[in-house]
Amino acid sequence: MKLRKPSEGEIFRLKAIADYQFGWPAGDLLFPHEDQIIVGISPATRRIREVYDSEGLIAVLRAHDYYYSLSLLGADRLRKGFPLPRLRVIVRMLREKTKTVFANDVIDIDTNLKAGDEVIIVDPEDRLLGVGRLRLSPADILSKVSGEAVRVRKLVRR
Structure with a gap:
């Protein structure tokens, strides 16, 4: 490079x-x-x-x-510049070293997103937890369909 x-x-x-x-x-x-x-x-x-x-x-x-x-x-x-919940998936908790956020763990999500979009994973206090790609539509996630909601690419080390 x-x-x-x-x-x-x-x-x-x-x-x-x-x-x-x-x-x-x-x-x-x-x-x-x-x-x-x-x-x-x-x-x-x-x-x-x-x-x-x-x-x-x-x-x-x-x-x-x-x-x-x-x-x-x-x-x-982007998290600091955009108001909540824009571009975000708000999760209850994120397990360490996980590569998946399940739909059951999602509290709220930006409804303007679509499957395949880049998302910012945050906790309820809007602290950055990681970044990933949305795998399900926001409507499916909010209706608590089972499955992988976000494929996590990077996690914040705590």
């Missing part, structure tokens, strides 16, 4: 992707300091795959759809 500063056009595109995927003003929340952004370029495709700033990795651009997979840092920035 080759690291370099992005052009102004690339910064505009990175922010536009975030605004499209998560809703406005996600681009400004994820990338508040444009002069500190560093991108990781795939050597094979020469496309942007990773986005960093001075604090660390913010997000990874998925190769198959060019949407973001959030890091914990990126998820925390």
Whole structure:
């Protein structure tokens, strides 16, 4: 992975992707300091795959759809910038070292999400617990259908 500063056009595109995927003003929340952004370029495709700033990795651009997979840092920035329950799955408890949130454990969820969306996993006090991908629709989760509600990708170490 080759690291370099992005052009102004690339910064505009990175922010536009975030605004499209998560809703406005996600681009400004994820990338508040444009002069500190560093991108990781795939050597094979020469496309942007990773986005960093001075604090660390913010997000990874998925190769198959060019949407973001959030890091914990990126998820925390969106959590602080958006009101509850936007982009969130609020869980009763999250077991350590788990890769699954079951529908029974979900207290509330953003009803504007759809299966396959990137979600921020929080507790009832809105503390970040992890990030993952939604596996069921919010309607199914709230109706307490059994099964995997969220596939967890990263957990906050406590």
